[in-house]
Amino acid sequence: MSTPILELREYRPTDSTDTHDFHQVVIGLSGRMSLSLDGQATQHGRVGARNGAVIPAGVRHGYRGDGPNRQIVLDVPAAIAHATGTSRAFAREAFFALDAGLLALVHRVSASVDSGRPLDADDPVVREWLAALAPRLAPARHASRTVRLDVSQVDARLQSDLATPLDTATLAREAGMSVRHFHDCFVAMTGETPHRHLMRLRLARAASLLLGEDAPLADIALDVGFNDQSALTHAFRQHYGLTPAAWRRARSARSAN
The missing domain is CATH 2.60.120.280 (Regulatory protein AraC)
Known part of the structure; x- marks a missing residue:
């Protein structure tokens, strides 16, 4: 070359x-x-x-x-x-x-x-x-200087309890970094802020729960860390282009076919 x-x-x-x-x-x-x-x-x-x-x-x-x-x-x-x-x-x-x-x-x-x-x-x-x-x-x-940050470990810690996730200060302390350095490292290695990453994990878990059971949307919202069904619906529609209810119906119809 x-x-x-x-x-x-x-x-x-x-x-x-x-x-x-x-x-x-x-x-x-x-x-x-x-x-x-x-x-x-x-x-x-x-x-x-x-x-x-x-x-x-x-x-x-x-x-x-x-x-x-x-x-x-x-x-x-x-x-x-x-x-x-x-x-x-x-x-x-x-x-x-x-x-x-x-x-x-x-x-x-x-x-x-x-x-x-x-x-x-x-x-x-x-x-x-x-x-x-x-x-x-x-x-x-x-x-x-980002090599010490283990993104998969951060993922695991967040996924373990999306309803009450660890804050950035705690994640930074566990990684042995200042909050500012942790934030900079995380963005460099994932292309998104810790908050945006957490939001994406919550919405992905919500989508999974919508497929796997008939739990009320209000319960799913609380399970993944949203204050109420309205907050989940707003974030879900922004991310997936559909409300949770419409997304569930569409996936159910696709499975039936």
Whole structure:
């Protein structure tokens, strides 16, 4: 591989592993994917619409799409990284959060890639992409110190009691971090804030309960941590596009067919 490749990809919902001789940056555009980085310190995280991951050449990584997803992927030969002065950005594997500037660039890059035009080492899109990513990926950045956070352990602690979940301060203390550092690490490794993540877990549990039993919606709301049925209905409709009652009817009708 002698030139960079910048393209949109969708990762399948199957567990896969890979190792390659070029650097790679994966940034979420829509949906989510799980990613493990087995480099200097194994990290397990997720790439969503507000974060990304850098995978240096030679680092084995496992990945799996979590439902429909679109990722912007930049494959960078080591020679191109050296020529553009960005080699330091690929010194270690890491997850990182997107700031406002990178989020805007993501959409511009997406439009360029969708146009289907070929890219080469001197393409301004590639140059701009690397120039914007380099400060975020450099080993000195704050986000590089996220390797101690075990996202799966945080998930397990939250899932154990969604009705009365642990607050961020408690989760941070258990992880041995300040609240601010825990928040920054969590966003870097999952692409969402702890609060948004908790909300998604609650709604997923509610959806599961709606499928598995005929419990009243008010009871399901309390079971997953909402104050009342109205609060669950509002959040559920925002996330799934249907009220819980309509969602249950639709799934029941589909099962009957």
